[in-house]
Amino acid sequence: MLAVLLEFFQHSQWPLSSLAWGALPAAYLLSRFLRSVSDRRLIVSPTTERVLILGATSGVGRTLAHQYASRGARVCVVGRRKDKLDEAVAECGSFSRQSGKVLGIQGDCTDGDDMVNIRATIEKEWGGLDTLIICAGVSALQPLMCVAGVDMGVRDTKPSHATREGIKNAVDISNAALRGNFTSPFVAAVTFIPLLTNSSKSPSILLLSSVAAVIPPPTRALYAATKSASLVLFQSLAIEHPDITFTFFLPATIEGDFRSSAVDRHLNGSSPRLHEADPNKHGMKRGVVAARCIRAIDNGEKTVFIPRYMRIGQLLYWIWPAFTEWRARVKYNYSAR
Numbered sequence: 001m002l003a004v005l006l007e008f009f010q011h012s013q014w015p016l017s018s019l020a021w022g023a024l025p026a027a028y029l030l031s032r033f034l035r036s037v038s039d040r041r042l043i044v045s046p047t048t049e050r051v052l053i054l055g056a057t058s059g060v061g062r063t064l065a066h067q068y069a070s071r072g073a074r075v076c077v078v079g080r081r082k083d084k085l086d087e088a089v090a091e092c093g094s095f096s097r098q099s100g101k102v103l104g105i106q107g108d109c110t111d112g113d114d115m116v117n118i119r120a121t122i123e124k125e126w127g128g129l130d131t132l133i134i135c136a137g138v139s140a141l142q143p144l145m146c147v148a149g150v151d152m153g154v155r156d157t158k159p160s161h162a163t164r165e166g167i168k169n170a171v172d173i174s175n176a177a178l179r180g181n182f183t184s185p186f187v188a189a190v191t192f193i194p195l196l197t198n199s200s201k202s203p204s205i206l207l208l209s210s211v212a213a214v215i216p217p218p219t220r221a222l223y224a225a226t227k228s229a230s231l232v233l234f235q236s237l238a239i240e241h242p243d244i245t246f247t248f249f250l251p252a253t254i255e256g257d258f259r260s261s262a263v264d265r266h267l268n269g270s271s272p273r274l275h276e277a278d279p280n281k282h283g284m285k286r287g288v289v290a291a292r293c294i295r296a297i298d299n300g301e302k303t304v305f306i307p308r309y310m311r312i313g314q315l316l317y318w319i320w321p322a323f324t325e326w327r328a329r330v331k332y333n334y335s336a337r
């Protein structure tokens with residue numbers, strides 16, 4: 001078949017290269033057209049959409065709640081800190097065009113009882129759910145051997161062994177990172193997938209993952225590994241549940257206080273040292289990230305990198321890992337022994 005096509009083009013008036021150039025804009029226009037007709041807002045209108053945001057007391061989740069409330073959706077915000085939850089609910093209420101559209105439920109996403117309570121409240125108040133957004137997550141900021149109490153810093157001296165206490169501390173921290181970044185989305189999936197499937201005309205789940213889940217960074221080994229675990233979990237769930245549209249959202253650094261949630265305290269309890277540039281000066285704006293999340297859900301996009309060029313970074317890691325590793329050391333200001 002290919003040989004026949006090649007022969008056709010050799011004898012036709014059209015050179016292959018001009019055909020290829022013509023095909024590119026045609027493919028672009030076709031993708032724009034397909035996207036416009038597959039706009040989920042034609043099925044679930046923004047003013048009737050029922051949105052649950054897990055981890056919405058601060059950061060991107062809270063901004064997402066503002067933006068959904070502004071466009072008239074019913075929004076349920078969830079988090080553990082009661083004072084922040086009350087603030088988020090009040091803000092959403094002021095953005096919402098109608099009263100009674102905002103729910104605030106205090107809860108821990110790793111706790112099955114809390115999640116069942118949220119599900120029951122949503123079923124009672126809204127009769128179902130259209131959109132689940134999982135923002136809840138925790139950071140971890142230290143090189144792994146620091147977490148185990150081993151100083152790898154001095155080039156000409158042999159590092160000491162990790163002590164029993166150091167290894168125990170490392171295991172405790174690893175469990176905390178797993179609870180925050182894997183167990184939370186895991187419990188959410190188990191709790192809400194049947195409700196979404198049964199009650200929405202176009203069920204959708206967005207997992208707020210991280211670019212670190214696919215491009216490994218130094219000083220973030222535990223963070224990257226646990227975000228990666230939940231990403232692959234949800235990628236598998238997308239195959240098991242084709243009736244739900246899954247979006248995997250992979251941002252680089254965002255402004256805010258995410259680093260204050262770090263689970264890797266030193267053995268002496270002091271805060272971890274920040275290696276990268278100040279996220280509040282160099283990170284992406286929360287409003288931009290939240291708006292891109294909503295657009296991805298509306299368009300039914302599968303994997304979204306922000307900034308977009310990070311997609312190339314992921315490819316580059318497989319083609320030329322040494323370059324990506326060098327860039328990662330520069331970004332995180334990390335010098336290996």
Ligand SMILES: NC(=O)c1ccc[n+]([C@@H]2O[C@H](COP(=O)([O-])OP(=O)(O)OC[C@H]3O[C@@H](n4cnc5c(N)ncnc54)[C@H](OP(=O)(O)O)[C@@H]3O)[C@@H](O)[C@H]2O)c1
Pocket residue numbers: 054055056057058059060061078079080081082084107108109110134135136137138180184208209210211227250251252253254255256257258259261279283
């Ligand atoms: N910030 C970045 O540079 C960056 C970059 C890439 C990806 N991300 C990802 O984006 C997500 C949000 O980050 P952010 O910057 O918005 O951080 P953030 O301001 O710390 O927000 C995290 C939210 O998750 C909630 N949360 C954490 N653990 C929870 C739990 N067990 N149960 C219920 N709620 C929980 C927190 O509320 P409570 O403490 O009140 O429970 C908070 O509302 C995270 O998953 C992170 O991995 C962040």
